[in-house]
Amino acid sequence: MASAMRYALSRRFAADRYNLVMVARNAQRLKEISDEFRRSFGVETHWIAKDLAVPEAAQNIFDELQNKQIHVDILVNNAGFNEYGPFIATDLHQELRMIQVHIGALTALTKLFLPAMVQRHRGGILNVGSTGSFAPVPLNTVYCASKAYILSFTEALAEELRGTGVMVTALCPGATKTEFASRANMGGARIFQGSLMDAGTVAEAGYHALLRGKTRIIPGFVNKATVASLRLLPRDMVARIGRWMMTPESGFFPEGRLDARVSQDEIGHVYDRLSGMYDIWGKLAESRARRRAIDLAGIEDGQSVLEVAVGTGLAFFEIVKRNQNGRNVGIDLSTGMLSKARKRLGKLSGANYELSIGTAFNLMTENESIDLLMNCYMFDLIPYDEMDKVLTEFKRVLKKGGKLILVNMTEGEKLGSKLYDFIYDLSPKTMGGCRGVRLSEKLKSHGFTVEVREYHQQALFPSEVILARK
Numbered sequence: 467m468a469s470a471m472r473y474a475l476s477r478r479f480a481a482d483r484y485n486l487v488m489v490a491r492n493a494q495r496l497k498e499i500s501d502e503f504r505r506s507f508g509v510e511t512h513w514i515a516k517d518l519a520v521p522e523a524a525q526n527i528f529d530e531l532q533n534k535q536i537h538v539d540i541l542v543n544n545a546g547f548n549e550y551g552p553f554i555a556t557d558l559h560q561e562l563r564m565i566q567v568h569i570g571a572l573t574a575l576t577k578l579f580l581p582a583m584v585q586r587h588r589g590g591i592l593n594v595g596s597t598g599s600f601a602p603v604p605l606n607t608v609y610c611a612s613k614a615y616i617l618s619f620t621e622a623l624a625e626e627l628r629g630t631g632v633m634v635t636a637l638c639p640g641a642t643k644t645e646f647a648s649r650a651n652m653g654g655a656r657i658f659q660g661s662l663m664d665a666g667t668v669a670e671a672g673y674h675a676l677l678r679g680k681t682r683i684i685p686g687f688v689n690k691a692t693v694a695s696l697r698l699l700p701r702d703m704v705a706r707i708g709r710w711m712m713t714p715e716s717g718f719f720p721e722g723r724l725d726a727r728v729s730q731d732e733i734g735h736v737y738d739r740l741s742g743m744y745d746i747w748g749k750l751a752e753s754r755a756r757r758r759a760i761d762l763a764g765i766e767d768g769q770s771v772l773e774v775a776v777g778t779g780l781a782f783f784e785i786v787k788r789n790q791n792g793r794n795v796g797i798d799l800s801t802g803m804l805s806k807a808r809k810r811l812g813k814l815s816g817a818n819y820e821l822s823i824g825t826a827f828n829l830m831t832e833n834e835s836i837d838l839l840m841n842c843y844m845f846d847l848i849p850y851d852e853m854d855k856v857l858t859e860f861k862r863v864l865k866k867g868g869k870l871i872l873v874n875m876t877e878g879e880k881l882g883s884k885l886y887d888f889i890y891d892l893s894p895k896t897m898g899g900c901r902g903v904r905l906s907e908k909l910k911s912h913g914f915t916v917e918v919r920e921y922h923q924q925a926l927f928p929s930e931v932i933l934a935r936k
């Protein structure tokens with residue numbers, strides 16, 4: 467399937483008896499298809515092995531064809547590639563090369579070959595864009611920005627050229643079966659998991675659009691419908707959907723999963739706002755996992771218990787009830803959640819507890835002083851690379867053999883359970899900043915012994931309950 471689009475486009479023109487000049491880097495492959503098209507269609511074929519990322523390439527190609535007195539009636543700017551991934555991690559050198567191929571070479575080739583076409587009142591330019599020309603697409607940030615240039619450039623030039631006899635068309639395919647995805651190492655992206663268009667069909671659409679003088683062509687009904695709907699949605703929403711489409715199921719982060727996207731500074735405010743309705747959510751989606759956590763905690767009266775991120779006190783209430791003669795300390799970042807927790811604990815007469823503002827990153831607790839540390843739905847808010855700090859704190863305050871109970875939103879394992887990660891991906895704050903995490907391996911790497919790890923799903927919401935010991 468090597469360079470299937472180039473092959474299909476060249477073949478389509480050769481089939482209509484156009485002589486060909488093909489440009490790419492791989493000389494061997496160029497020679498093979500050059501020979502094939504000469505044999506099959508009886509057309510003249512030439513090839514030039516050239517790296518279009520080199521700024522002088524366009525001028526060199528132009529000069530070479532001038533010297534050979536080869537006139538270009540139709541210019542097809544098809545060469546392209548992607549540097550895929552989070553912008554912070556992608557290779558700048560490759561991105562600058564991509565910009566040179568998609569923008570620099572395409573503009574220069576057009577500039578050089580267009581005047582003769584206009585003079586002859588005949589000719590055409592087919593620029594290969596993408597459905598990504600219509601949208602900002604994360605993880606293809608530079609690729610789609612450069613493809614947007616191709617569309618804008620083509621549309622403006624088409625208007626300039628009206629009445630000259632020269633056509634210019636942007637061919638904007640969606641995901642197509644070629645080497646493109648594997649070369650960019652993006653075969654795992656969701657967009658390439660569905661049915662892909664065939665390069666021959668795409669080339670056919672581009673060829674006919676150019677001959678009919680259409681300014682742009684989006685091949686395929688699904689691609690057309692996608693682009694039409696993108697135009698109706700706010701750009702921010704388009705970018706979020708684009709991000710989801712481009713993310714592999716397995717994610718991009720060290721643990722291969724979604725990473726936290728709401729900053730720790732914001733979390734307190736987010737939960738202040740959510741505190742009014744948190745209990746309804748807790749009952750609907752988290753109550754089974756919390757009940758199981760309390761069972762696993764096996765609280766014995768007289769213990770020293772710390773709950774980090776008490777929230778509205780749903781678990782803390784049960785802890786204090788069972789540990790009347792022990793020490794119960796609860797902390798949380800959100801004043802809104804804490805005031806709910808205080809109200810709830812107020813219902814327990816003569817209860818023995820302290821509730822205060824506090825952060826998991828810096829526990830105001832002595833070393834090795836805690837028998838049981840409970841923590842519900844907090845790690846799912848913390849970026850992976852910050853989790854180690856918190857686990858180090860947890861280990862510091864737990865007594866040897868002390869119990870750590872963790873409950874978190876986890877990755878969905880059953881039907882429908884990926885819904886919440888999907889919502890998170892589109893809008894993290896709608897999910898209160900929670901995304902699915904798996905903590906067992908991290909705990910082990912901190913020297914905890916994981917005794918129990920259970921998956922609980924309620925209202926499609928996936929939770930994991932872990933009992934670990936220091």
Ligand SMILES: NC(=O)c1ccc[n+]([C@@H]2O[C@H](COP(=O)([O-])OP(=O)(O)OC[C@H]3O[C@@H](n4cnc5c(N)ncnc54)[C@H](OP(=O)(O)O)[C@@H]3O)[C@@H](O)[C@H]2O)c1
Pocket residue numbers: 467468469470471472489490491492493495516517518519544545546547567594595596597638639640641642643644645646647649
């Ligand atoms: N496949 C898709 O899903 C898809 C979707 C939308 C748009 N497109 C666009 O379609 C066009 C064709 O891509 P494709 O899908 O056929 O991918 P492909 O199989 O990877 O082919 C890419 C073509 O571009 C040439 N090329 C890449 N870098 C070059 C450079 N520096 N100098 C000269 N030639 C270069 C390659 O030849 P050499 O490697 O021999 O140089 C090859 O002929 C690209 O513009 C791409 O952005 C593809």
